[in-house]
Amino acid sequence: MLPRSWILLRGDVIEAVGHADSPEPAYDRTLNADGKLVLPGFVNPHWHESFVAPNFEQPDDSDLQPTPYARGGNIEALGSMFGFIATVGDRLTAEEGRAIARWSLWTQLRSGTTALGDLGSSNHPDAMAEAAIDLGMRLRVSRWGSDIYIRNGATCFDRVADPAAQAADWERLLEKWDNHPSGLIGGMPSVTGAFGSSDELLIALRDLCKSYQCPYATHLAPLKHEADALRAVFGMTAIERLDALGLLTPRLLAVHTAYVSDRELQRLLDTGVNICHSPAHYGMLGEATISETKLIGRLLRDGYPISSSTDGDITYTGGMPEAMRAAHLCHNEALNDNTVCPPTRALLTGTRYAAKALGWEHKIGSIEPGKQADLVLVDIDDWRYRIGNHPLRTFLVAGGSKDVHTVIVAGRVVVAAGHCVAFDEEALFRDYAVAAASARQRIGA
Numbered sequence: 001m002l003p004r005s006w007i008l009l010r011g012d013v014i015e016a017v018g019h020a021d022s023p024e025p026a027y028d029r030t031l032n033a034d035g036k037l038v039l040p041g042f043v044n045p046h047w048h049e050s051f052v053a054p055n056f057e058q059p060d061d062s063d064l065q066p067t068p069y070a071r072g073g074n075i076e077a078l079g080s081m082f083g084f085i086a087t088v089g090d091r092l093t094a095e096e097g098r099a100i101a102r103w104s105l106w107t108q109l110r111s112g113t114t115a116l117g118d119l120g121s122s123n124h125p126d127a128m129a130e131a132a133i134d135l136g137m138r139l140r141v142s143r144w145g146s147d148i149y150i151r152n153g154a155t156c157f158d159r160v161a162d163p164a165a166q167a168a169d170w171e172r173l174l175e176k177w178d179n180h181p182s183g184l185i186g187g188m189p190s191v192t193g194a195f196g197s198s199d200e201l202l203i204a205l206r207d208l209c210k211s212y213q214c215p216y217a218t219h220l221a222p223l224k225h226e227a228d229a230l231r232a233v234f235g236m237t238a239i240e241r242l243d244a245l246g247l248l249t250p251r252l253l254a255v256h257t258a259y260v261s262d263r264e265l266q267r268l269l270d271t272g273v274n275i276c277h278s279p280a281h282y283g284m285l286g287e288a289t290i291s292e293t294k295l296i297g298r299l300l301r302d303g304y305p306i307s308s309s310t311d312g313d314i315t316y317t318g319g320m321p322e323a324m325r326a327a328h329l330c331h332n333e334a335l336n337d338n339t340v341c342p343p344t345r346a347l348l349t350g351t352r353y354a355a356k357a358l359g360w361e362h363k364i365g366s367i368e369p370g371k372q373a374d375l376v377l378v379d380i381d382d383w384r385y386r387i388g389n390h391p392l393r394t395f396l397v398a399g400g401s402k403d404v405h406t407v408i409v410a411g412r413v414v415v416a417a418g419h420c421v422a423f424d425e426e427a428l429f430r431d432y433a434v435a436a437a438s439a440r441q442r443i444g445a
């Protein structure tokens, strides 16, 4: 925490950081950050672009039913839903995909996310990567692999897609987008979960990502009922299966990992797997990822670099400020200990730890010389901050996405005073609405 400081940028890089009393370096231009909290660009490693989906939710909750994530999880319902989502991207036209992706990505950039990890979207990877470049933000782009489906109570799986075709999609994606010359885009192939993937698909994921040395991702041990469903079919849990197939490595991003045995946990820690969670999303779905096992809070307490993320939904359900708020509040509550996830650690879960999860820890995630100049300026010049001594805590507890004022990616201002620099926000939304309506008419609900 540096009160009254300066940051010197040269091109896309942070060159120096100093206190207001230290000698100022020479510069051409300044951006005045008076009344602002200057934070590293937020990194959201786990997100799904899903804004093409129609929303039938009733505002009075009269349609309320348990979600497939609630009450221990319904693996059959999830497999069916994720399998369908994995096919949507190929059914959008290039123009539809890009217009939908631009609006969807904008909601993340607007809330201070400078780098996103796509964990599999209802969109095409090309449209996602092009939209990110259009907006000037970073993206690890994905294609969701999902080739099998496990019915509740089944002892064998149904095959629903060709693993070789999905592996070929991953290879095309990596060839085109990994280490992209824009400096903004990389690849991160993913599978929905061990319950949606055959051994062939998982082996293809392992081998491709090894040859490209890129991260890969999956939901791993997220629900109480997953282990039994997998044991009945494969004789192993999700973590045991990934271990047996050689996928537990430091390039694996494992999400919502909460239901693990002591032995499985030891393997995850020994192999350096990155664990990520989405603390602000669980309550609305009825998932018990934080409080039932308290695993993620215990890992944070013990200093492991567990990242926070928003996850994806069919509407905007919050950005990284809300995710980091939930990390701060929920883990301290669950463990009855305010030292488990104080504000500075909550910020790490959405910056440095999250950059590590995307394999970009040398590039982004903190404000220090040599790193890319990704910065978020938060407006703290109002009544909420007039008393108190901890502006970061006040932002996390009483602020939110809309308080993000300026966003800088690689030294370029991409959000100024809350507005998109590259596009008119109304035009972005109109293009999205037209594209979503035409896609829904063709694909169906």
Ligand SMILES: [Zn+2]
Binding pocket: 046, 047, 048, 119, 219, 255, 311, 312
């Ligand atoms: Zn997810």
